[in-house]
Amino acid sequence: MSRQEQTSQRLRAGRLPEIADVPGLVEQVADMAVLLSADGIVEGISTNPESPALGCLDHWVGRLFSDFLTDESRSKFTARLAMMRDAPETDPRPVEINHVDNANWEAPVRYSLHRVGESGVILLIGRDMQPFADVQQRLLSEQVARERDAQALRGAETLYRVVLEASETPLVLIEPEQGSIRDLNSAAAQLLGSKVDTLRGTSFAQVFEGRKRGEFAEALKSAATADGAGGLDVVARRNGRVLQIVPSYFRAAGELCLMARVVAMDESDGAGPEFTNALAMLYAETGDAIVLTDAKGLIRDANEAFLEMVDAPQLRTLKGESLADCLVRGAVDLKLMIEGSARRGRVRRYAAQVKSVVGTRSAVEISATRLRLGGTEIGYGFVFRDVALREAGEAAGDAVAVDDEAMKSVMDLVGTASLKELVSATSDVVEKLCIETAVRLTSNNRVAAAEMLGLSRQSLYVKLRKYGLLNSSD
Structure with missing residues (x-):
């Protein structure tokens, strides 16, 4: 049984009226109908008046149908026609193609392909897809707007987290x-004796000693609405610290929120x-x-x-x-001060010399202290x-006494030793004094x-x- 006989049998099944105006029926059911010859020439075309976007397409008649297709659609339509000719007993699937006709008109249409007779003539029944494309475009724009709003929200959330922390x-x-x-934030969690992740979502009243949820919530509301900067005195349950909670209201996106500032009362009042x-x-x-400096002295x-002292x-x-x-004795002085501060916590009145960037020197006394924060150096x-x-000034006063004592010692030795022995004894005295000074410093x-x-x-x-300084230095 041929395809036409099968079609006629289906049309005759049951009780159907005789349909004479087939072109009118096609125009009512579809948005457009195109009749193509075996060579792909448009022999006839009809558009539905309810689809004004398609307009009048009578100038397509007598021209190649492929002249009004985009490059991508042309190859797609040609492949679908080849599939239709290779399998004449199979109904081809619909194909969606894009029409172009001058620079200002473009329309997506979904066609179903139908054979007409045995001469290779094809009837294309088309559905205008432009309304669906408009809906898809609006959905895409809405999705892009939502993603943009979500990104802005994530940026605001990140900013809020960074500022709070x-x-x-x-x-x-x-x-x-x-x-x-x-x-x-972490500063509040440290005062409350716990971690941020542990406290988030828990009852605020349970963080403190002897506080019930309902009573504490009412006390917070009363303190937040009261005149002045009063607060609630509490004791942290985890570390026993005496704290003061200073609450205040604010509104965000129409929602009333409560923010509390935690103040440590067991610290000096001057730490504000x-x-x-x-x-x-x-x-x-x-x-x-x-x-x-840091821990390494940088x-x-x-x-x-x-900066003025070192001319920087x-x-x-x-x-x-x-x-x-910046020190004349350089790493020696820095090492001694850092080691002394690390061992005893501080070093007082360490005598040293500072050198400027231009090479001048000045005598200074240095006090060094180890800096710690939360137990970390x-x-x-x-x-x-x-x-x-x-x-x-001290040198001016001491110079006379030193010179007199040195002169008296030299005068006592004159006549009892040679000049070479006198110079050697003086050198020993100076060497001993220098060693004693270095050991003391x-x-x-x-x-x-x-x-x-x-x-x-x-x-x-x-x-x-040699100078008998081992015991004295010990």
Whole structure:
């Protein structure tokens, strides 16, 4: 049975009326119909009046159908026609192609292909896909807008997290109705004796001793709405610290939120912002030079007085350099001060000499302190005090006594020894004084004293034994 006979049998099955106006039926069912010859020439075309976007396409008649297809659609339509000819007994699947007709008109159409007779004529029944394309375009635009809004929301969330964590003020965000911790920063978690992830989502009242959820929530609301900056005195359950909770309301996106500032009451009252500002002003304006270094002695910060002391034009000239570069005895002095600070916590009135970037030297006394934060060593602080004028005055007073004593000793030896022996005895006295001074300056650190004097450790021990200084140095 041929395909036409099968079609006629299907049309005749049941009770159907005779249909005479087939072209009119096609126009009503589809958006457009195109009749193609075996050579692909448009022999007839009809468009549905309900689809004004298609317009009048009568000028297609007599021309190749492929002339009104995009390059991609042309190859797709040709492949579908080849499949139709190779399998004449199989109904071809619909094909979606894009029409072009001058630079201002383009339309996507979905065609179903139908054979007409045995001469190779093909009837294309088309459905205008432009409304569906418009819907898809709106959906795509909506999706892009949603992704853009989601990205902006993620950026705002990241900014919020960074600012909250970077704040040195202990802050806790609380759900006003449930009384649970919505969020908090590390500074607040440290005061409460726990971690951020552990406290987030828990009841705020359970963090403190002797507090019930309902009563504590009401107390927070009362303190937040009260006039003045009053707070609630509490005791942290995990570490027993005495704290004060200072709550305040704010509104975000129409939602009422509660934020509480946690203040440590067991610390000195001067540890507030005013005291911090006062310390910063003291650091910047004091006449004594102050230097902050890391654990290895590399300069991290220095005040203006130190820059003037070493004739440095600006801080970045010294930042990252070793403090030993600013000392005459260099690594010896820095090592002794760091070791003394690490062992005893601080070093007082360490005598040294500072050299400037232009080579000048000045005598100073240095106080060094180990800096710790939360049990972790973060570096060292050094305070330099210029003692050049004081030493000059002391030297003027002591010079006469020293000269008189030295002269008397030399006069006592004259006549009892030769000039060569006198010079040798004087050299021994000077050498002994220098060794005693080096041992005293290094707090009996013989390795540092030998390095200071430019001697080997063995040579220093020989001279200590020679002058009977082993016991005294011990």
